[in-house]
Amino acid sequence: MIGHAALLIVGVVGLTSVGSYLVAVRWxxxxxxxxxxxxxxxxxxxxxxxxxxxxxxxxxxxxIVGTRLLTGRFVSLYLLEDGTxxxxxxxxxxxxxxxxxxxx
Amino acid sequence: MRALDRLPELLGVAVxxxxxVCAFTPAATIVAASIGVPTRIAxxxxxxxxxxxxxxxxxxLSDSSSRRALHGIELYREGFAPMLVLSGSDADLAHAExxxxxxxxxxxxxxxxxxxxxxxxxxxxxxxxxxxxxxxxRGVRRVLLVTDADHxxxxxxxxxxxxxxxxxxxxxxxEWNLEPQSRVALLHRTLREAAAMAxxxxxxxx
Numbered sequence: 134m135i136g137h138a139a140l141l142i143v144g145v146v147g148l149t150s151v152g153s154y155l156v157a158v159r160w161x162x163x164x165x166x167x168x169x170x171x172x173x174x175x176x177x178x179x180x181x182x183x184x185x186x187x188x189x190x191x192x193x194x195x196x197i198v199g200t201r202l203l204t205g206r207f208v209s210l211y212l213l214e215d216g217t218x219x220x221x222x223x224x225x226x227x228x229x230x231x232x233x234x235x236x237x
Numbered sequence: 238m239r240a241l242d243r244l245p246e247l248l249g250v251a252v253x254x255x256x257x258v259c260a261f262t263p264a265a266t267i268v269a270a271s272i273g274v275p276t277r278i279a280x281x282x283x284x285x286x287x288x289x290x291x292x293x294x295x296x297x298l299s300d301s302s303s304r305r306a307l308h309g310i311e312l313y314r315e316g317f318a319p320m321l322v323l324s325g326s327d328a329d330l331a332h333a334e335x336x337x338x339x340x341x342x343x344x345x346x347x348x349x350x351x352x353x354x355x356x357x358x359x360x361x362x363x364x365x366x367x368x369x370x371x372x373x374x375r376g377v378r379r380v381l382l383v384t385d386a387d388h389x390x391x392x393x394x395x396x397x398x399x400x401x402x403x404x405x406x407x408x409x410x411x412e413w414n415l416e417p418q419s420r421v422a423l424l425h426r427t428l429r430e431a432a433a434m435a436x437x438x439x440x441x442x443x
Contacts, residue, residue, distance in 0.1 A: 138416040139261055173246055176253065180245030183252050207359040210436070214429070230245070 174234065182226030189222050260417035265424035269411040272427065274389040279404045281381040283320040283353075283372060284309050287364055287392060288334055289385070292325075296332045298341075301385060301409070306338040308408045309383045310345045317381055321347055322372070324355040324364055361388070362442040365395040378402055386410040387426045391434050394443050 135143075157163040190213050197208045259265050286309035289302030298306065306323065313321045321342060325334030335354035342352050355371060358364040368380070379402040384392045386407035393403045411423055437443045 135261065136414065136416050138418075142417060143261070176249030177245045179249035179252050180247070181249075183248050184245060209359070210433070 174230070177233075178227050178230040180226075181230045182223045185225040185229070186219060186222035189218055189225075193218070256421070259424045260421055263413055263415075263420075265420045265427065266411045266413050266415065269387060269423055269427045272390055272431070273386050273411065274393050274405045274407065276407055276410070277404045278312065278317065278381065278406050279379075280316075281318045281379040281402075281404055282377040283322050283379075284312050284318045284381045284383060284406075285322045285368055285396075286324060286338070287361065287382070287384040287388070288324045288326040288358065290326075290334075292327065292332050292334050292337060294332075296337060298334065298337055302334055302338070303341075304408045305383050305385070306341055307345075308406060310342050310347060312381060312383070312406060313342070313347055313351065314345070319351060320353060320372075320375075320377070321351055322353045322355055322368065322380075324358060324368070326358060327356065361392050362395045362437065365392075365399045365401075368396070369399045369401070373400070379404065381406050383408065387423075387430045391430060391437060391443075395437070398443060 154168075158165060193213050194210060197210055197212065200206060200208050286305050289305045290299035292298060292302075309321055309323065312318070323335050323338040323342065325336070325338065327333040327335075330336075333356055335356050339352050339354050343349055353371065355364065355367055358367045372380075378400075380396060381404045382389070382393060382396055383406045386409055389405050389407045393405055396403045412419075415423065434443070
């Protein structure tokens, strides 16, 4: 069962995707043949964001557990719940991916 | 090196597929329901309401803490146990979660002598150990455990491990008719619990 929010999201995102495709092809003269490469580059960014997120959360968890073991002081693993981890990891992944691309 | 270079792309595909499936299908609910503990409400020696997050600077309970406390109070008022144990992660200060919950329980008609507060536990395993120290000598063996549905599997396992017979009374059970953001949040909570379970097994709590 698809809810109203899901229908609205899919509809609007679909519409803006088609609209931006038309703007890109007709007015900006972008090549449709390079769209596949752009999608692959976007997927590379998503992958790098995920890798940085896993890396950051893994190092964070190790530091928390290490602090607990070494000092006996309790530090909550729920500190890893903060949404800022995701946002900054996304920024790291995006930067890494673009950096690699401009160096090709 | 070439294969390694393709890894982020493949990972990106996997993440996008998981995200879309999770946001637009009931997959997250199916996963959450499959690892959840079925509700089993039965007469017990005590109702144990686990801590549910920090109290605000204004002294307000978190949503999760309120829901758990109210469910525990409801079960007490329905006569499922003669004792209501209210846990809180903070030290026993004026704005401690357990004290605020106890005040709420009294306002809802639970007699003060039936309320036991448990303070200072940092983790679920710690709550189980402290509950045992507090209640075992009072003859409590069967507990009606109140916590969020996604937390119940781990909580029930550690309470069973310290010797209690556990009846599960979860709150916030996974729903089927969710909007995309709630589905993604449910999957996030389920994955977090799966990671916590793995940690508990590794650390020897289970």
